Amino acid sequence: MVADSNSNKQSVIPCKVCGDRASGYHYGVTSCEGCKCTVIRLNRNRCQYCRFKKCLAVGMSRDSVRYGRVPKRSKSQDHDQRVSSTDNLQEQTALESKQLAIYDVILSISQAHHAHCAVTEDKMKNFTRKNATLVEKIECTDGALQFTDEQMEAQRLSMWCQLAKLITPSVHSVVEFAKRVPSFSELSQDDQLILIKAGFFEVWLTRMSRMFNRNENLVTFEDGSMIHKDELSVVFSVTFVSSLFDVSTSFNHLNLNDTEVGLFTGIVLATADRPGLSDSKGVEQIQDKLIEALKLQVSRNHSTEENLFASIIMKFPELRTLGHQHNELLKWYRVQWNRISLPPLFAEIYDIPKQEDVSQVPAAYTV
Template structure:
């Protein structure tokens, strides 16, 4: 009944080790197991299992090695550290060959600085001072002469300096090449910059003038300054609307979304603009017609408690040193923000903002290759602007109770709650879109 089984034949007296991988019994068991596995998992036998068998074979071969092989010779010790002759100049411990001779770090640096700066030294004795590691700092003249005497080379210093300069220039050029505006982004930057410049003249283009009205101390409200400020603010809002209409893609949005974005960002842009006309040494700000007011006068003109927040923000902008292109791009980014409430098509607004963000990132990094954090720092100012704008809206509410008569309609409408937006969309808005 066991005819189908293929048992190995053992000789008389033969001892069989059933636990050895090389024994016939073990071979039989493994062959049968392989056949069974191959029937159900052919891909396993073709790949993973064969790999497993090979590893077993290697282990088996290694187990048959002689006992001498088990005790490998110890690894050869590491080579001894390289040693140099003492410093040729002062006999101190050398750190290697510098400028043609074995020299210590001190003499290497001394020689390099002396050559690069064309230093002229004077010996106060007989120009024959002893130079060693104790006396080397006592006479620079004799130390430099000693450097030349032992063979230090001026040309090696110049070549080393040229290599360092070339390396720095190569790194700089690599950075410059990395941040290049594409033709399309370059056109966006050009349009934004022109729109910003034509709706907001720079400080140097204005003829400054001042007023002595209520400049001594803070009061609740100076009606004369308020009338002047409200007149200027109305004109500035019109300029912001004009700027918005020239932002690429803005007029392609729905009228409702254009109004929503303008009302949400108008005060942000106005604050950003006035803060770029801050003069820190005089603590003044200059408005679009050239009127220059002190912090106290701006407080009395209607800013009230908002004044210090605006001036603090202006001071924080100074380290960024933004030019008019960056100010224009940041204003446009404030305008087309898809996270504004009550937008009908926020995804379209986000599409408009993406090239503006990319343009500002590339432009700012190209302008300041060594200051890569300027772009994120500029974007963080948008959060500060929104916080100040929220306080500005609260200030307008309190102003309504302080001023006689009514608030100028464009100012009031710009800062009214967005819950009244529907009435504006029905044609009752003063925004000229």
């Protein structure tokens, strides 16, 4: 009876990590089999970071949690080494702190991207797509069989304004995302604005890559409007729009998840050689942390794709080239600023004068 009573008491000892029934004394605390921090294929998608922090919080040995169970024959010897080797313990602690910091970056970016991107995988499931056009009716003189150059210019400007309305919601979401990139808000406000303005088109294109449909030659915008490739070619150029489809399609084929896309766009924002920056070194440090985080995330989620990270990195110069080309195409529109009425945020992001007060930054845009 006493033995049975003791057995019952032992059998209900809870795991200090998750509260489930403990299976024994593991790495310094009572815990269940699942909380011994061994990650296998079946449970690898669970949040290892949160469990790791909880394991340390309840008193598990850092060495055991990190490296696994120590063989019995060497426990005593290893214990003596750990006691006598303060330097090794400090190095391990520093490494753990660094890894936890990387996981914090990944978590912050993931939350920011999901909260401030309208084309995440989950949000796209509820999209209501609709055929749309950038073209507005052109008034022709009686008997005219073709448009004048002035009418064609007016139509092109009008189509660009319609496109601007479709893109404008992304401006606010990119600004809000940027605020939540770790250490980004510690930069001067001038540097933040420079980075957002210079990187906006590249970030927008990265996010929109999954919205380009090469088979149907359509781009679906945040409100579900589907615009044909030919109309975009009128606004910009045939060559440029073809490049947009090519780069977007190849990026989409990388099959990155939302968190990885968020990390990529964070790296795009934190580009240290943007003209006019006062703290390029600080920007570079932000980018280095994001690159390290992306590399870790990719290695965890795509362990069998050895060259994937290198393929991702190769997309940065492609995006940069398209960004330069886009800026060149905007020069003609900037000259025509007094003939058009653009959404204020869109005009501000591309430094296009506005007819009202060109010096005022919209409140919604303030970083």
